[in-house]
Amino acid sequence: xxxxxxxxxxxxxxxxxxxxxxxxxGGGQLTDELxxxxxxxxISNRILDDLLDASDLGRxxxxxxxxxxxxxxxxxxxxxxxxxxxxxxxxxxxxxVTGAKPLAIALxxxxxxxxxxxxxxxxxxxxxxxxxxxNVRIATGDTKVVGHGHADGIYLIxxxxxxxxxxxRLNPNRVRPGDKLILNGPIGEHGLAVMLAREMPDVRSxxxxxxxxxxxxxxxxxxxxxxxxxxxxxxxxGGLSGLCADLAQRANLRVVLEESQILVHPAARHAAxxxxxxxxxxxxxxxxxxxxxxxxxxxxxxxxxxHPLGKDAAIVGHVEAxxxxxxxxxxxxxxxxxxxxxxxxxxxxxx
Amino acid sequence: xxxxxxxxxxxxxxxxxxxxxxxxxGGGQLTDELxxxxxxxxISNRILDDLLDASDLGRxxxxxxxxxxxxxxxxxxxxxxxxxxxxxxxxxxxxxVTGAKPLAIALxxxxxxxxxxxxxxxxxxxxxxxxxxxNVRIATGDTKVVGHGHADGIYLIxxxxxxxxxxxRLNPNRVRPGDKLILNGPIGEHGLAVMLAREMPDVRSxxxxxxxxxxxxxxxxxxxxxxxxxxxxxxxxGGLSGLCADLAQRANLRVVLEESQILVHPAARHAAxxxxxxxxxxxxxxxxxxxxxxxxxxxxxxxxxxHPLGKDAAIVGHVEAxxxxxxxxxxxxxxxxxxxxxxxxxxxxxx
Numbered sequence: 242x243x244x245x246x247x248x249x250x251x252x253x254x255x256x257x258x259x260x261x262x263x264x265x266x267g268g269g270q271l272t273d274e275l276x277x278x279x280x281x282x283x284i285s286n287r288i289l290d291d292l293l294d295a296s297d298l299g300r301x302x303x304x305x306x307x308x309x310x311x312x313x314x315x316x317x318x319x320x321x322x323x324x325x326x327x328x329x330x331x332x333x334x335x336x337x338v339t340g341a342k343p344l345a346i347a348l349x350x351x352x353x354x355x356x357x358x359x360x361x362x363x364x365x366x367x368x369x370x371x372x373x374x375x376n377v378r379i380a381t382g383d384t385k386v387v388g389h390g391h392a393d394g395i396y397l398i399x400x401x402x403x404x405x406x407x408x409x410r411l412n413p414n415r416v417r418p419g420d421k422l423i424l425n426g427p428i429g430e431h432g433l434a435v436m437l438a439r440e441m442p443d444v445r446s447x448x449x450x451x452x453x454x455x456x457x458x459x460x461x462x463x464x465x466x467x468x469x470x471x472x473x474x475x476x477x478x479g480g481l482s483g484l485c486a487d488l489a490q491r492a493n494l495r496v497v498l499e500e501s502q503i504l505v506h507p508a509a510r511h512a513a514x515x516x517x518x519x520x521x522x523x524x525x526x527x528x529x530x531x532x533x534x535x536x537x538x539x540x541x542x543x544x545x546x547x548h549p550l551g552k553d554a555a556i557v558g559h560v561e562a563x564x565x566x567x568x569x570x571x572x573x574x575x576x577x578x579x580x581x582x583x584x585x586x587x588x589x590x591x592x
Numbered sequence: 593x594x595x596x597x598x599x600x601x602x603x604x605x606x607x608x609x610x611x612x613x614x615x616x617x618g619g620g621q622l623t624d625e626l627x628x629x630x631x632x633x634x635i636s637n638r639i640l641d642d643l644l645d646a647s648d649l650g651r652x653x654x655x656x657x658x659x660x661x662x663x664x665x666x667x668x669x670x671x672x673x674x675x676x677x678x679x680x681x682x683x684x685x686x687x688x689v690t691g692a693k694p695l696a697i698a699l700x701x702x703x704x705x706x707x708x709x710x711x712x713x714x715x716x717x718x719x720x721x722x723x724x725x726x727n728v729r730i731a732t733g734d735t736k737v738v739g740h741g742h743a744d745g746i747y748l749i750x751x752x753x754x755x756x757x758x759x760x761r762l763n764p765n766r767v768r769p770g771d772k773l774i775l776n777g778p779i780g781e782h783g784l785a786v787m788l789a790r791e792m793p794d795v796r797s798x799x800x801x802x803x804x805x806x807x808x809x810x811x812x813x814x815x816x817x818x819x820x821x822x823x824x825x826x827x828x829x830g831g832l833s834g835l836c837a838d839l840a841q842r843a844n845l846r847v848v849l850e851e852s853q854i855l856v857h858p859a860a861r862h863a864a865x866x867x868x869x870x871x872x873x874x875x876x877x878x879x880x881x882x883x884x885x886x887x888x889x890x891x892x893x894x895x896x897x898x899h900p901l902g903k904d905a906a907i908v909g910h911v912e913a914x915x916x917x918x919x920x921x922x923x924x925x926x927x928x929x930x931x932x933x934x935x936x937x938x939x940x941x942x943x
Contacts (some may be wrong), residue, residue, distance in 0.1 A: 251877030266941075268829025268875070269934035293763070294686035294825060294841075296754060297661035301652065309751050310648035311736045335645035347660035347751045349700075385662045387941065393738075400660050400698045405648060412644070474645060478619025491643075511632035524619070552759075583620035590738065 266386025270484030278382065279358055281351070283371065296381040298345055300454040303404035305474035306341035308332060313399045315365065315590040321430070321450030322526075325367030327592060330395035330397040330454045330526060331477070333375040338409045338473040338529060340463065341528035343472040345380035346372060349398035354389040365387060370570040375454035377401075392424040408468070413456070413491040415471040420498070420537035423531040425458065425545055426451070428481055429520035431527070433512045435591045440516070447508045458550045459529060464541035469537030475529050477592060479583055480522040484530055485558075485568040486582040490561040495563035498570045498580065502557040521570070522583040524591050532560065538539030612707040617737025627735065630703070630709055634716040635723065635730040637695070647731040649696055656754035657692035659683060663748045665877030666941040668715065668787040672781070672801030673877075679748035681805045681877060682828070684726040687806040688822040689880060691762045691814065692754030696731035700749035705740040715746060726805035728752075732901045759819070764842040766822040769913040772883040772889035773847070774895055776809065777802070778855035778902035779832055780871035782878070784863045786942045791867070798859045799821060802878035809901045810880060816895030819886030826879050830934055831873040834918065835874060835881055836909075836919040837933040846914035849931065853908040872921070873934040875942050883911065 258552055265275040281289070288296050312328045322330075329346060336343045348368065372379055394434065434450040447452070455475065472492075476484040481503070489496040505513070505520045513520045533541045538556060543550030568580040616626040631642070640646050661682050668675040680697060685695045699719065703712070723730055734884045785801040806826065814821055827835040832854070840847040856864070856871045866869045878901065889907060896902030919931040 263940050264935070267934065268834060270932075271830075271935060273933070291763075293690050295657040295690040295692055295752065295754065297657040297660055297690065301656050302757070304649070305649040305652050305656070305695075305753065307649055307696055307698055307751075307753055308648040308732050309700045309749070311700040311702050313702060313736050313738050317822040339644050339646040339648065341646055343713060344656075345658055347658055349660045349662040349749045349751075351662050351702075353666060381659050382623070383661045385664050387664050387744075396747075398662060398700045400700075401646070402656065402658055402753055403646065406637075407651070412642075426759060426845060478623075483619060520943070547694045581621075582624070583618065584615070584622060589614050 250500040259358050263354045273281045274326045279361050283369040286378045288380045288427040301404050303406050303472050305405040306336050306339050306508040308335040308398040317394050318432045322452040323367050324397050326371045327452050328399045329371035330452050330573040332401040333456050334452040334475045336401045336403035338458040338475050340409040341405045343377040343403045346381050348398040349381040350384045351396040352386045355505050356394050377553040380525040411472050416532045419535050420532045421535055422557050422558040423570040424557045425551040426531050427506050429509045431525050432523035432591045433509050448512050453527035458548045460540050461548050466533050466537045467533040472532040477524045482580045483582045489568045493566040495561040496568040498558040500573045502555045562588050599846050610709050612652045612703045614705045630712050633899035635722040637729045640758045652755050654757050655686050657690050657754040657756050660688040660751040666744050671785045671805040673720050674875040675748050676715040678723045678752045678803050680722035681803050681918045683750040683752040684807050685761040685826045687752045687754035688734045688810040689826050691760040692756045694728040696753045698735040698751040699741040702747040703737045707745050722868045734903050749828040762823050765844045767843045771883045771888050771911040772907050773890045776880050776902040776907045777855050780860045780874040782876050783874035783942045784860050790909045800864050813892050813895050814901050817884050817892040823883040827879055828875045833872040833931050840917040840919045843918040846912040847919040
């Protein structure tokens with residue numbers, strides 16, 4: 242009996258090239274080959290290898306956390322990372338800041354026809370390495386191909402599930418006047434690294450993206466602070482401005498930031514000046530902003546400082562009662578200004 | 593004290609237009625407006641409205657199922673549905689065929705600059721209606737905007753979580769010789785409806801997509817068949833050919849299909865002939881293929897026939913022992929042929 246696979250083999254060899262073809266997305270033999278050659282070798286694990294329509298993650302305890310994020314960063318590779326690292330870290334961090342232990346990632350890949358397969362390997366390798374670093378597995382996935390010119394290169398979409406310990410609650414509505422605000426390091430580097438790579442590819446800069454999975458840091462700080470930690474968020478799109486303006490509005494409190502305590506590396510400051518941007522508005526991908534009751538602030542700060550991703554942690558502000566929620570910056574020269582959510586697209590396609 | 597929001601209001605009014613702007617994706621005030629005006633009104637619910645980085649779905653019992661799918665269908669609207677209905681039904685069905693009760697959907701939206709906001713409303717309305725039909729909620733989401741020409745219109749990405757009752761196991765490796773194969777209706781309609789809409793927009797055809805959430809049908813058939821149901825899958829990309837060739841290979845069995853029992857509507861048959869396609873290879877979005885032990889086949893078939901989405905259900909084949917897994921079609925004129933997984937891109941961008 243002739244076997245199905247052997248019939249089409251010569252046609253496949255003839256077509257095998259070094260770029261993504263539209264036919265790679267048809268759900269047929271070529272899709273299988275694309276996955277077998279360029280996806281599974283990087284991220285193989287027992288659950289993914291089952292190749293069911295949905296993965297079976299088994300029984301779980303705790304509350305279930307669920308998130309999704311699309312990554313359309315341009316260029317797909319930038320100093321300090323690439324879309325693969327960004328997609329895993331971004332979703333791990335969305336879980337981590339809600340207090341969830343990341344359990345599994347679902348990975349959607351949208352490829353443009355013509356995208357070099359070697360670049361796909363680079364991205365998938367980065368996905369795998371970052372997932373390993375964050376101790377999370379890729380449990381399920383999907384790959385689509387769109388025509389040349391219908392997407393630029395590669396988009397990744399990551400959904401994540403995690404489990405939140407039963408008694409842990411992190412929510413803007415738990416933030417109270419007096420809470421201290423802690424940030425784990427300097428701001429602005431991710432957005433600036435991507436912008437420089439895109440807008441000024443010939444400029445050599447030392448600014449590199451801070452993209453990193455933060456779950457081991459958040460677990461360490463929660464172990465130190467327990468339920469004294471009232472809220473966490475990662476200042477990604479919209480930057481620290483967007484985060485604090487949003488928190489102030491939702492908690493209906495005054496969020497006060499001390500400019501002197503917010504680190505900006507000199508190279509990042511220079512790049513932001515050159516691009517006409519405020520570092521407060523720029524996206525970070527390896528920063529976490531923590532609200533904590535004052536009695537536990539020093540303990541949480543120490544726990545953060547003893548972690549490699551928190552060594553530059555500092556108390557950057559506090560929360561006050563207010564009749565109307567807003568965010569205020571105490572500037573280094575002694576002034577005060579309102580911090581607003583950035584308006585629109587100062588930094589397109591940075592994640 | 594001047595409030596943050598009031599400062600930017602005039603600028604926003606001046607910019608407010610009827611199409612998606614790049615600035616809608618910046619994570620700032622314009623992103624909030626886009627979501628507030630065109631997304632949340634359609635899909636609002638208590639969990640989504642919390643707007644946390646990850647949604648808290650609470651404690652769950654049973655095993656956890658997890659899936660993701662990207663939807664890049666072109667055109668975004670087609671006879672019988674649109675990308676919104678497709679995205680919800682597709683992910684609900686991936687959960688349903690693994691035996692999971694859909695719990696929540698995470699929705700990623702990638703918009704191209706210039707996409708009409710009225711069309712976004714149509715899509716989101718369709719998302720909401722289909723989610724309601726499937727009794728599943730949109731728990732979390734993410735919206736990105738890419739430049740004009742970098743994506744054609746709108747891509748949706750849906751991840752889903754569900755719970756599988758502890759003792760339920762549906763897996764190719766549970767399929768045994770003698771199992772009957774049941775399909776819930778005619779094939780080929782989704783792929784053909786999309787292809788006709790794209791390639792022959794001036795041709796009027798009665799072929800409409802079968803896109804529908806199947807979870808109430810699968811729950812009904814599982815209630816009838818219990819653990820006698822050994823495997824289910826929805827024949828989407830790759831069609832019934834791809835599904836059966838894959839099942840045969842993974843279960844290492846001979847999958848026998850009876851052409852006379854596989855329904856193809858005359859209009860679909862005509863369209864497939866015109867496009868030079870085999871209905872067996874064409875994607876469906878409202879069909880489920882069920883393997884069931886022979887003793888329960890009639891009972892499962894009756895349960896399916898009494899459901900609106902299963903009224904045309906039929907036993908379309910069976911499984912035999914084989915030294916090497918393959919799929920064989922018994923044709924209507926008494927012949928036999930091997931059914932292969934389609935090679936590549938006969939039907940690009942149909943989901």
